[in-house]
Amino acid sequence: MMRVAVACLIVMMIALPARAADDTGAMLDKALDELVKNGYQGDNSSAVRYLQAILEQHPDHLEASWQILYTQMAPLMNARLIDRASALAAITPEINRLVALAKKTRQTGFAHFMTALHAGYYKDYDRALREIDQAVSLEPRSARFLTWKGRLHLDHGEWMENDAEIGNGVAILKAARDLAKANPSHFLRDENFEFSMAEGLTHLRQPPWQEVADHYERFIEKSEPSTLQAFALNNVSNAYVKLGQCDKAKTAAEKALAYMKFGAATLNKRYAEFCLEIAKSDLTTK
Numbered sequence: 001m002m003r004v005a006v007a008c009l010i011v012m013m014i015a016l017p018a019r020a021a022d023d024t025g026a027m028l029d030k031a032l033d034e035l036v037k038n039g040y041q042g043d044n045s046s047a048v049r050y051l052q053a054i055l056e057q058h059p060d061h062l063e064a065s066w067q068i069l070y071t072q073m074a075p076l077m078n079a080r081l082i083d084r085a086s087a088l089a090a091i092t093p094e095i096n097r098l099v100a101l102a103k104k105t106r107q108t109g110f111a112h113f114m115t116a117l118h119a120g121y122y123k124d125y126d127r128a129l130r131e132i133d134q135a136v137s138l139e140p141r142s143a144r145f146l147t148w149k150g151r152l153h154l155d156h157g158e159w160m161e162n163d164a165e166i167g168n169g170v171a172i173l174k175a176a177r178d179l180a181k182a183n184p185s186h187f188l189r190d191e192n193f194e195f196s197m198a199e200g201l202t203h204l205r206q207p208p209w210q211e212v213a214d215h216y217e218r219f220i221e222k223s224e225p226s227t228l229q230a231f232a233l234n235n236v237s238n239a240y241v242k243l244g245q246c247d248k249a250k251t252a253a254e255k256a257l258a259y260m261k262f263g264a265a266t267l268n269k270r271y272a273e274f275c276l277e278i279a280k281s282d283l284t285t286k
Contacts, residue, residue: 024061036186037223047067062101066098066110069095073117115131123159125155132148143176143180149172156169176193180193191218201215212236212239229259233253234265237250237268247276253268254269256268257269
């Protein structure tokens, strides 16, 4: 009887860590599903709760710690550099801690990846691109790292007003998309490549507005209702105004506002209405 009890205890001791690992993986998947769907924008509180629950069990869980930190970084992308400086300075000690933890646990590629993104937020693209190149070199099958290499090149091209660099970023994103299909990742959704490429093309000196609209429409068609989808509807409304397709522009802006109220969509709705008024005026004067 004693032998049976001991055997049961051993089985339980083996099973418990496996169950804890399963729970951690499930919670991380749930958090990533929400964060990636929303593009880290809007209300990420439920995802953050999952990540905090992971850290309660595993205080040095690198990915959970990084994901929480990135939810604080992502909204800063729309702020001017001078306005984001103090927030980035406050984040820097935690970045340094996580980079040191990544190196300690021999996740060197991840250390370069985090450093690259942090540098990118400071518009230090020389360092950002150097660091992301090292991350990709260490983990060439990482679609996540290659995707961020493309996005950093797009950001650099926008910053420098360099069409060739933007084209380079789009080409890298296309390669990353192919890699993601071969090596699926919880950190990426296929439709999000449509959003990123559309956004990048918008910053060309002469944007191909029909191509931009097509990318956004494919993203909208494939994605779930989310903050990122509302942003795509707003952005495609702007593209349709540029194309003179006023009805489509107004419909897209109204759909964006139906999901959430924000100033850019309100403004684009007004532009679309103005576009329609001009079109009517042209018809009545002919």
